[in-house]
Amino acid sequence: MRPPIQLVFLICFNIFLEKCICKSEHDQVLTITVSTQEHVDAVQNLTMSHNETELWQPASPIYITTNSEVHLYIRSTSVEFVTELLRKHGITYRMLLENTPALIEMQIKNDTSDPRSGGVFYERYHSLEDIYYWINKTKQDHSDMVKVILIGSSSEKRPLYVLKLSGRRDEVKRAMWIDCGIHARDDCLGADLNRNFDANWCTKGASDNPCDPTYCGQFPESELETQAVARFLRSHKDTVKLYLSIHSYSQMLLFPYSCSYDEIPNHNELFEVVKEASAKIRRYYRNNYKYGPGAKTIYLAPGGSDDWAYNLGIKYSFTFELQDRGRYGFLLPPSFIPQACNEALLATKVTALHVIKKLNEELP
Template sequence: MRHYIAVFALLAAVYCEEVFNGDQVLRIHAESKKHIQILKELERDVDFGLDFWTNVVSTELPVDIRVPHARLYAIKNFLKENNIPFTVMINNVKELLDREREEMVHNAEMERKTKSFNFAAYHDLDTIYNFMDTLVANHSNLISKVNIGSTYENRHMYVLKFSTGGEKKPAIWIDAGVHAREWISHATAVWLADRIATDFKENRTPVPSILSQMDIYLMIVANPDGYVFTHRSLSEFYRFWRKSRSATSNPKCHGVDLNRNWDAEFGGPGASDDPCAEDYRGPSAQSEIEVKNIANFITDHGNFKSFMTLHSYKQLLMYPYGYVGTDAPDRTELHDVATQASKALNSWHGTVYKVGSIFHTIEQASGASVDWAYLRGIKYSFAFELRDTGEYGFLLPADQIVSTARETWFALRYIMQYVCDHPY
């Protein structure tokens, strides 16, 4: 195996000049265990500078890799020599990045002029937090903003609480933005916040009924430090930052994958102990202040009945377990709920979601938040992977935000109503 890696490293060194006009995302189709082994070794060696957008799991799931333009010739030849099929998923990452930045600059200027908020646009952290303040001010009878703690870099972590009154009523948790580069999750959560408030104000079914029985807690940005980092630099590398921004044992590598840091079979397969890896789990369970803040808040509340988290991309609706292939005790019910929710989602725009356990649907993952919630008695725990399935990956165009959010709302609405109708 080391022979393959040495050959690739040599090719990369020879063709280090700009051969292409920008990075590409390759979709790789492993056809054998040997192919999987080769790709996993590439994935583990962070020195190659390959950005794995999806993990190496099996021959059934493709692997998407962003390849720096200086290494495109080398990696393509490496794959061909090893008879590993691939296609070009994104021909020029830079073109999509440039369009995204131009749209954000234009939108910010228009919002300043019109003094309005455009839900069909991506926004930075300050703008999202200002939106939250405005929403609370406009719906003070329903919404409050709760500060659940500070991040590693001392930013506030805010949760919007939708409540018609009462102390520690049964509650539903929804978070987004755990992985910083998944901008569609943040934008979807912003739209959802406004939609919940509007539907309550206009007495649209079923929001008033749901809120008469339960509170909703919505965390739009679960990883503020990472999200800010994706906005602050023009480097392509930083736009695709996934983790938090805490210091690690390796001074050259910052951050922990917050969705591998939970106290749910922490340290098992499906998470890395390498601080430079994208799925680095951290030194210990819930070592990260962001995870601690959320876990403590949910635990102290003590009456959450549903836990849902929004990620991207792949169009999946999943339930426990992630760390093991064994069926969860409530697997049949959770699968039925997720299936009906995916049908509700599909009814809006025809978008198709795959349903299943995390382990069997996407990958093995230890230390994941959904498993943590389920293991602590929050039965209705689900993870969404939003649009798309690979045409744009993490660079979903802003003109798809509202449709993505609306179809996601249909699924969330179904789950929330089900939770209300099936108390436990």
Template sequence: SMGWDAYYNLNDINNWLDDLVATYPRIVTSIIGGSTYEGRQIKGIKISHGSGRKAVFLEGGIHAREWISPATVNFIAHELLTSNETDTVAAARDFDWYIFPVTNPDGYVWTFENERMWRKNRRPVAFNAIGIDLNRNWNNNWLRIGASAQPISDSYAGPGPFSEIETRTLSEYLRGIADQLELYLSFHSYSELLLLPFGNTTVPYANYNDALNIGRRAMGALSVRYGTSYSVGNIAEIIYAATGGSIDWVKDHLKVPLVYCYELRDKGQFGFMLPEDQILPNNQEVMDSVLDLIHQAKRFG
């Protein structure tokens, strides 16, 4: 079982996912979203109460050091499976959920065992440089802006779009379920923001204003519990222009109606080193917002 007062390493998370499959065999299945340079699997679970439903995709831990991201994704899975609260039960029943808490497993392990502040994957790319930023490697305006061509950089985009096995395999998995997807959520830290595509332009896409309003309302729901205030907007407008991120590709290539990137707690006091006593409050307020997104997504189509 998983407490919400500590960060868990990859083995603990993967074992916990296996436990969920064993505990709820009719509802939860084990899924593999892809594989990694060091030979690991990108492990996830699918929660489904029946066929023919639209789906939600939760992407956690693409940046290794952002430990609150897998913790948040795990909590959402836990709530969907254990809560008796009306909205949560409905959310679990009305959508299929594809849940991947750690989409950069090699990097995540490295932050536990070697360098707490590691961000990228772990593939050697030059004689003195390791790692590609997996949120710069997707094939959408690759290397256009806010990404580096230097292997030593923390935002190194890689030698080419989808050069990395992690992004290539996960994107193939996503293609396979694209028709089902209604809502895609990518979880990062930190800054307390809800970001919308695209990373290279502030020009709104077709349903941008609807997506913006839905996001704003959800961040209103997030703020109720502890007063945490998230800003909502286009990536290029409210943080910095950056291309090759997962949500841009998911929006542009898979045409998923609603696509967001959370930058979780905090606003910089502790940054990536968010204290463990903030895990639960963070997770609860984010869950409040996810339920609100679900409520709105149902009516959106």
């Protein structure tokens, strides 16, 4: 009798952080209610033409539609101008965040205690230096279970690592992949890596404008980070059975496709998986997560890593959008980290156990 299949964790650490860390006193975040086409046009023009605003939600001005909610980060020097413009057009808004410098400070402040030791490490945001330190320390402390694999370098010549967690067992032939922080907001620098994969690349829902947040790059896999991940996964496509990409924010559990409205062959199966995960998060943590295929649940987003992984042959492919739904957005206070992690872990457990069960059923 063959032993049951288990999954190895492959975790990719990228240097793109989904955090806005632009610092200015009295910056504000507004939530704007867009009710008419006139409102749509006005807010789209504002976000595309005014460089002291930053669109947090949706990801690009092209996604702003009637009866939608827009989250807009505004630098202090433009708050009066923006609010006056909104009032002029009769657009309803309210303040989400006013004291943004304090929230930013929570994320980047240095503590007198060693941030790399003890349980407090997992309740704070960390610099890339600290993350590298943690990777190396984890490898040293658990050399029988952990392997660090260099898969390439970033555009800034920083190493890109995969952390292989395989436990104390013989070679395992089935694995799951987890990556985090694949794209950020970078002021005309680089590309949105989650629009740079070869999955309906640069069609509706992406932009060929280098200054747009959803810039797709010059061609599929034009970016070094995308190349490194794609190269590694192609070489392990028969081993990786579950692909999971973790993002923030909006509290959603998504699966392909995001690049089109077509339904994937195993749509019903994956729908039931995220439905179960959402129900368990609601039961244990009293928090609501929307779920469904990306394009129908949010909007068209071609060139995404989860769609590309699915088309590669990884039939269990998901994207999790973590806390919150916009109260703090990209400035989520550190005190929210434990529950956000627990919710993500619970959803990961539900999906992983489902995949393990399916793989075991397929054993001869």
